[in-house]
Every structure is written in structure tokens, then in C-alpha cells.
Amino acid sequence: MKHNAIFITGTDTNVGKTFVTLLLMKKLQSLGYLVQGIKPVASGCIRNDDGLLVNEDALRLQHTSSHFYSYPMINPIAYQDSIAPHIAAQRASQLLTKQSLIDAIERSLKLDAGLYLIEGCGGWTIPLNLHERYSQVIVAMKLPVMVVIGMRLGCLNHALLTMDHLTQSHTPVLGWVANVIDPTFEALDENIQTLQHCIKSPLLATVPYHSCSNDLEINWNLESIFKNISIAVKDVTNRVDIE
Ligand SMILES: Nc1ncnc2c1ncn2[C@@H]1O[C@H](COP(=O)(O)OP(=O)(O)OP(=O)(O)O)[C@@H](O)[C@H]1O
Ligand SMILES: [Mg+2]
Numbered sequence: 001m002k003h004n005a006i007f008i009t010g011t012d013t014n015v016g017k018t019f020v021t022l023l024l025m026k027k028l029q030s031l032g033y034l035v036q037g038i039k040p041v042a043s044g045c046i047r048n049d050d051g052l053l054v055n056e057d058a059l060r061l062q063h064t065s066s067h068f069y070s071y072p073m074i075n076p077i078a079y080q081d082s083i084a085p086h087i088a089a090q091r092a093s094q095l096l097t098k099q100s101l102i103d104a105i106e107r108s109l110k111l112d113a114g115l116y117l118i119e120g121c122g123g124w125t126i127p128l129n130l131h132e133r134y135s136q137v138i139v140a141m142k143l144p145v146m147v148v149i150g151m152r153l154g155c156l157n158h159a160l161l162t163m164d165h166l167t168q169s170h171t172p173v174l175g176w177v178a179n180v181i182d183p184t185f186e187a188l189d190e191n192i193q194t195l196q197h198c199i200k201s202p203l204l205a206t207v208p209y210h211s212c213s214n215d216l217e218i219n220w221n222l223e224s225i226f227k228n229i230s231i232a233v234k235d236v237t238n239r240v241d242i243e
Helices: 017-030 056-064 086-090 098-109 134-141 155-168 187-199 229-242
Strands: 005-010 033-037 115-119 146-152 172-180 203-207
Touching: 005 229, 017 033, 017 056, 017 115, 017 146, 017 155, 017 172, 017 203, 017 229, 033 056, 098 115, 098 172, 115 229, 134 172, 146 155, 155 172, 155 187, 172 187, 172 229, 187 203
Parallel strands: 005 115, 005 146, 033 115, 146 172, 172 203
Antiparallel strands: none
């Protein structure tokens, strides 16, 4: 089954997956798309007034989406500890498996809420348990992937390892985003050029560093940031239409 969904992964934790996803949601909404952000697995959650474990990323995705769905639809698997999810699952005496994650994502996708942007957890091939990886879920579901590359020293190795793994697993890659998370990163342009040379899929956006990055209402020039996004997204929606 083909889904109207894009999986957003990154070169690491804290590279701007949520940040880029939120900007992308705004951009796609401005193009007339109904978008739904979800974060199927989140660690680092706090209990809200109703006793529900909630995660900041997931709450931001919930509030920026075109529809407002209940929290468990946005983030069905939530752990309190801010640690790797398979360890958080162990500590919570829960079993996190490839099949349980596929089932959880499928349940959210059944809402049929437009174009889904699914934020991953950590980097591409993070463990779910000692035998299964998050990447296997996305490969099994045949979801197209977008990679957020956090532009900082060390990113070339992380980016190329991620891209090589995606290629080896025959995962469709829509493209990548150069997200400038370190304003002091030297030779930014040369690094981006190197990545463009080494990565087959297109550069979809270069997101500049912004000192008040938590304020999405600032005057982002989304037109110039996401120059190549329309083609990539049409590719996803066309595939679903053909199906
Ligand atoms: N372009 C940018 N300019 C300035 N700050 C940024 C930028 N992109 C991300 N940040 C900041 O970097 C931090 C990490 O970003 P974000 O939470 O989006 O990363 P993530 O990859 O989603 O992390 P996680 O693995 O925890 O989900 C946040 O404080 C965010 O505001
Ligand atoms: Mg995040």
C-alpha cells in the first residue's frame, strides 16, 4: 500500500528534524496542501495535566498541522526518559518492535489527513530493540525519505553514511536539506558543494541559521529556502494517485 507520507530523518539527534519539518509544513500549507505532522516514537516526554506523556516536538507538530488530532495519534509511542528509545522502552518495561511501530504508524495514517510528514527519532538506523532498527520499518513501509543534514563539523561523514545506507536498502530518497545549525561552521558553502557532488538526490532546501529559531512566525523567506520542494512533493502525491 502506498501512503501519502514522507519520512523525515536526520544525520543525528538535534540536527533540526523538527525545525525543518515545521518550516516545511508552513511552506506546503502556503502551496495549498493539507499537512499532518507526526512523531511516532518520542523519548524525553513529560506528563501533562491529564497524566499523558507528551513530547515537545510532537506538540509542535500537532499544533502546526492542518487538522487537530488527539495527541496519541501524533505520538503513539512516548517514553519519559530522554535516552535512546530502545533503552527507554526497556526501562518502561515495554516492548518496542518493528511490527508494533508499523501498526502505530498505520493507525495514524488512517486518519487520511492530507500529506503526512513523519519525523523520525535520532538518526536513520536507530535501534528499536537489540534486533530491529527504525530504518527497517520505513523500508518495509516503502516510505520516501527526506534527510535533514545538520551543517556542522563532522556532518560529511554522517551524511554520506546515512545516504549510503539508504541507497543499499533501496529506499526512495526525495532529497536532503542543508540545515545550518552552527553559525560558526567554517567553509559552509564548500561543504554543501561537496555534499551536492557526492549525493545523488537533490538539495531541496538550505535553511539558514536563525538565532530565534523557536519563533516560527519570524519572517522566513520560505520561497527562497524551499526552492525545489514542489517537484519532490508532487512525486509523492502522484505515486499515491497512480496506486
Ligand atoms: N536553522 C536553525 N537555526 C538555528 N537554530 C536551529 C536551526 N535548526 C534547528 N535549530 C535549533 O536546534 C535545536 C535542535 O533542533 P530540533 O529540535 O529541530 O532537532 P531534531 O533533529 O528534531 O532533534 P531530536 O532528535 O531531539 O528530535 C533546537 O533548539 C532548534 O531550535
Ligand atoms: Mg525533533
